[in-house]
């Protein structure tokens with residue numbers, strides 16, 4: 001739909017503090033997270049208008065209205081504000097000024113200030129420290145002179161990460177010694193970076209919570225995540241290797257971060273569990289998260305339902321996980337074999353009990369591109385895992 005095709009509608013009706021079904025909600029970003037939000041919102045009776053410059057964006061294709069325009073396009077932002085009762089984002093790198101501009105006209109959650117912190121690894125780590133949440137030893141690198149600081153020695157071997165715009169392991173270089181540091185920084189185009197000590201990880205986990213404007217919160221069970229090549233590959237819930245005390249501590253830390261930020265919306269905090277059992281905050285996402293996709297099929301409220309509830313002012317209720325779940329990410333590699341494009345063997349995976357296939361409607365498969373996910377749900381964690389192993393083998397994916 002073109003911008004011109006949209007005419008300004010009458011003022012949006014609302015009950016004070018509560019946006020009832022039937023209203024139009026705005027979403028910045030049209031990726032798969034947005035697509036699943038649109039599905040959740042529409043199934044509860046809301047309409048969604050998506051702003052994303054890509055005419056084929058996964059959320060744009062299923063939204064009630066898709067504004068194909070840049071995130072900073074003033075005309076598009078005005079249209080979004082005039083049509084939508086409240087606005088949220090699914091895209092972490094949405095320009096803060098777009099959120100700020102919208103917030104002068106409509107409720108916008110999460111706030112531009114919170115999103116700006118999550119967009120910058122340096123600011124994020126400062127927040128961890130402020131909230132008393134441990135994070136990896138690190139240093140900011142913004143000039144050539146920073147590379148020569150003697151103190152960097154203690155951070156090696158380490159990982160050099162761009163402070164912004166990194167995702168799925170992109171914008172990172174492993175640094176074994178001081179001699180590699182300069183090359184790594186040049187490879188990252190000498191943009192501001194953090195050098196982070198490489199830590200001995202035992203496990204990775206995440207906490208997804210929702211916080212409402214009145215400070216009430218709800219969270220999903222702790223997820224255990226396996227990454228391959230910097231990209232999430234497998235999420236297991238319940239987390240098979242995490243003791244209840246560590247899980248409770250992670251939830252408390254995530255809640256503390258949300259409170260320190262006065263956060264409103266869905267927030268994901270990724271943690272490392274070190275080999276000595278210590279819990280370390282890695283990074284945050286101001287939106288639903290890939291590790292929460294299992295909640296669509298395994299919980300009575302998904303992370304997208306939580307996002308909708310915060311946005312509409314509906315009460316937050318703790319989601320109940322009714323099935324054990326394993327989520328497998330389906331990357332474009334599955335479609336690409338021997339230089340040919342082929343359809344993965346859905347027949348064998350869909351013959352498994354409790355198998356839920358989600359595809360994001362992306363027309364082109366590329367290596368490492370998230371095309372969809374598979375959730376395997378079962379009465380017990382063991383059954384979910386066994387079925388996930390069978391599914392992974394049938395699709396030619398590595399076991400876990």
Ligand code: ADP
Nearest residue numbers: 136166167168169170196197198199227230283
């Ligand atoms: P992204 O934004 O790409 O997800 P992350 O900082 O989460 O970036 O890094 C991706 C993955 O790299 C992590 O999930 C973890 O497996 C590994 N990693 C990142 N930082 C460290 C670290 N300091 N020590 C050990 N492994 C790390």
Ligand code: MG
Nearest residue numbers: 168270282283
């Ligand atoms: Mg990460």
